[in-house]
Amino acid sequence: MCATCGCSGDGHKLTTFVPTGKPRNIGALQVDAGVMVQAAAGPPTIHAPEPSKTLIEVERDVLDKNNRLAERNRGYFEARNIAAFNLVSSPGSGKTSILERTLLERGTQTKFYVIEGDQQSARDAERIAAGGTPVVQVNTGKGCHLEANMVHEALRQLDPAPGSVVFIENVGNLVCPSMFDLGERNRVVVISITEGEDKPLKYPDMFRSSQLCLINKMDLLPYLKFDLDALKAFARQVNPELEFIELSATTGQGMENWYTWLNNQKTQPHPN
Amino acid sequence: MHELSIIHSIIETVEATVAEQDAVVEVERVLLQIGDLAGVEVENLEFLWPAAVQGTVLQQAECAVERVEARAVCLDCNGNFALKNYFDACPVCGSFWKEVKTGEELKIKSIELCVQPADAVATATN
Numbered sequence: 143m144c145a146t147c148g149c150s151g152d153g154h155k156l157t158t159f160v161p162t163g164k165p166r167n168i169g170a171l172q173v174d175a176g177v178m179v180q181a182a183a184g185p186p187t188i189h190a191p192e193p194s195k196t197l198i199e200v201e202r203d204v205l206d207k208n209n210r211l212a213e214r215n216r217g218y219f220e221a222r223n224i225a226a227f228n229l230v231s232s233p234g235s236g237k238t239s240i241l242e243r244t245l246l247e248r249g250t251q252t253k254f255y256v257i258e259g260d261q262q263s264a265r266d267a268e269r270i271a272a273g274g275t276p277v278v279q280v281n282t283g284k285g286c287h288l289e290a291n292m293v294h295e296a297l298r299q300l301d302p303a304p305g306s307v308v309f310i311e312n313v314g315n316l317v318c319p320s321m322f323d324l325g326e327r328n329r330v331v332v333i334s335i336t337e338g339e340d341k342p343l344k345y346p347d348m349f350r351s352s353q354l355c356l357i358n359k360m361d362l363l364p365y366l367k368f369d370l371d372a373l374k375a376f377a378r379q380v381n382p383e384l385e386f387i388e389l390s391a392t393t394g395q396g397m398e399n400w401y402t403w404l405n406n407q408k409t410q411p412h413p414n
Numbered sequence: 415m416h417e418l419s420i421i422h423s424i425i426e427t428v429e430a431t432v433a434e435q436d437a438v439v440e441v442e443r444v445l446l447q448i449g450d451l452a453g454v455e456v457e458n459l460e461f462l463w464p465a466a467v468q469g470t471v472l473q474q475a476e477c478a479v480e481r482v483e484a485r486a487v488c489l490d491c492n493g494n495f496a497l498k499n500y501f502d503a504c505p506v507c508g509s510f511w512k513e514v515k516t517g518e519e520l521k522i523k524s525i526e527l528c529v530q531p532a533d534a535v536a537t538a539t540n
Contacts, residue, residue, distance in 0.1 A: 318416035379501035
């Protein structure tokens, strides 16, 4: 084992690349790999930088800054007893429609706030604002996901009241948003039955990191060849603890179950 | 393409580290540790790296990536097994209930700097 960085060669592959865009070809790769193999077999080896060189052991998560900001958001929510939910899905699964119906049907009982994340336009925010709910649109430009600092900024504008519910509608994308904690209480993944039932296997990170799966557009079931049981089985392979609620934002079927779930989350203490 | 955000985070951390140095430094190498289940495509990272580090402290730096194999412990039979995907079942009992032990790492392990003490630089320029 290398005494400096603790690398062991076992189960580790080393890839090296440089800013010229040209990979350090197989030669450099083999040299590095060779050092590691030797190190694993022999006595501890120290990466010996030349006298004018310094090796700084950073040992820090790449997303450390985002994670710390997310914890700050979480603390903010907890202090104000706010339940925040991060809604994620591929584009077109019906996140905004589910929110619209939820705000319409529950807006008199619960104070809601919405943060809308999209690459471009304020169309979703306009839809939400039309119903009278305070909303902030975050445009990520070329970005494919929301990050904790964007939510932090949006919260400063929204100033949600104590005891309220904040919905964060993430950018429609089943890949990138999974890596970025926003400080939410729960992550809710939405899938519609016009999509393939094998989505959880294709995009496992998102289903792995969510606690609830809303299955939307259930009113279309008679017209589609969609295997609901297969979807759930695939999703449970990735995340055995995932809960499911079947609903339709168009007809309203199943929405009561979603409201019950939301209420249950609100009344439970914040998870650690 | 969240790999671009990843690179920006790396640049921020390295720039902060460099700023702490009481010397003129050049970053020669960054060592990352990326688990096979970390959700990062190393090929994408490699593709984006040259453009993303232009004009930053990492412009001349080499990026080395140490991959970590994913392993999990089965919560039903306690077996320890390697996995390629989150949906892999325990090879012994077939359960999907597992605790992933390694393979989710996404870390900056170390940075190698070429250090030139500030006074040496001052002497050279005088």
